[in-house]
Amino acid sequence: MFLREMQLTLYVLLVVACIPKAIFCQEQSDTGEKSLLAHHKIRSANSAFAGRLLKLLISENPQKNVFFSPLSMATSFAMLSLGARTATLTNLLEGLGFNLTKLQEREMHEGFPALFHLLNTTQGKVQLESGNNLFIDDKIQPLQRFLDEIRNLYGAQVFAANFTDAEGAKKHINDHVDKKTHGKIPELFKDLDSDTVMVLINYIFFNGPSIGFS
Numbered sequence: 001m002f003l004r005e006m007q008l009t010l011y012v013l014l015v016v017a018c019i020p021k022a023i024f025c026q027e028q029s030d031t032g033e034k035s036l037l038a039h040h041k042i043r044s045a046n047s048a049f050a051g052r053l054l055k056l057l058i059s060e061n062p063q064k065n066v067f068f069s070p071l072s073m074a075t076s077f078a079m080l081s082l083g084a085r086t087a088t089l090t091n092l093l094e095g096l097g098f099n100l101t102k103l104q105e106r107e108m109h110e111g112f113p114a115l116f117h118l119l120n121t122t123q124g125k126v127q128l129e130s131g132n133n134l135f136i137d138d139k140i141q142p143l144q145r146f147l148d149e150i151r152n153l154y155g156a157q158v159f160a161a162n163f164t165d166a167e168g169a170k171k172h173i174n175d176h177v178d179k180k181t182h183g184k185i186p187e188l189f190k191d192l193d194s195d196t197v198m199v200l201i202n203y204i205f206f207n208g209p210s211i212g213f214s
């Protein structure tokens with residue numbers, strides 16, 4: 001697992017690095033086809049983002065194995081962009097490799113959920129579960145639109161947390177992640193920064209036959 005702290009105290013939970021291609025081909029229903037189309041539109045930006053990120057991580061961790069989920073990173077930034085405007089929004093979209101047109105922004109917000117919909121499978125030997133969670137301090141009042149969109153587009157569960165009580169907030173988050181990852185990540189946070197007001201999590205739980213990493 002690779003864990004990294006970012007500006008705005010955004011935390012991303014990264015559980016799986018690689019997803020077998022076979023999963024993409026299983027669903028044939030109408031919604032499946034629609035999802036496939038939406039997910040195709042974000043494919044090239046996603047691949048390029050993963051490549052850039054890998055290069056960066058390798059340069060920062062020479063001689064080490066790097067294990068991360070570019071999809072979780074990209075999804076978290078895409079969700080975060082729902083609450084961003086002006087230069088921050090531009091930076092986020094550019095960073096993810098999306099064209100700065102309204103159309104691209106909409107396609108991005110359709111593409112990520114569509115991709116997760118396709119990945120959501122318990123078929124055969126493969127179990128793959130994913131989700132998005134937002135823990136936000138109860139003293140912070142985000143725009144209702146941000147909360148609505150993150151819920152409606154990304155199916156995110158939003159929790160109020162009391163970050164003044166850092167221990168309590170940490171336990172709240174760690175317990176939740178522990179449950180969602182079936183005990184695989186019992187303690188996501190050892191500590192929370194004292195200025196944390198928001199934690200955004202994308203988790204992917206994968207259980208299946210081993211897949212090759214190269």
Ligand SMILES: *[C@@H]1O[C@H](CO)[C@@H](O)[C@H](O)[C@H]1NC(C)=O
Pocket residue numbers: 099100101
């Ligand atoms: C962004 O998308 C628009 C509309 O599809 C296209 O005309 C333009 O060339 C694209 N810009 C870049 C930098 O890719």
Ligand SMILES: *[C@@H]1O[C@H](CO)[C@@H](O)[C@H](O)[C@H]1NC(C)=O
Pocket residue numbers: 116117120155
């Ligand atoms: C994944 O599948 C489960 C069970 O069918 C469903 O409850 C859940 O809403 C799905 N999640 C997504 C993101 O499609």
Ligand SMILES: *[C@@H]1O[C@H](CO)[C@@H](O)[C@H](O)[C@H]1NC(C)=O
Pocket residue numbers: 138162164165
């Ligand atoms: C949040 O935690 C602080 C520190 O423990 C406590 O004083 C405060 O009453 C809590 N706020 C709420 C709304 O529970």
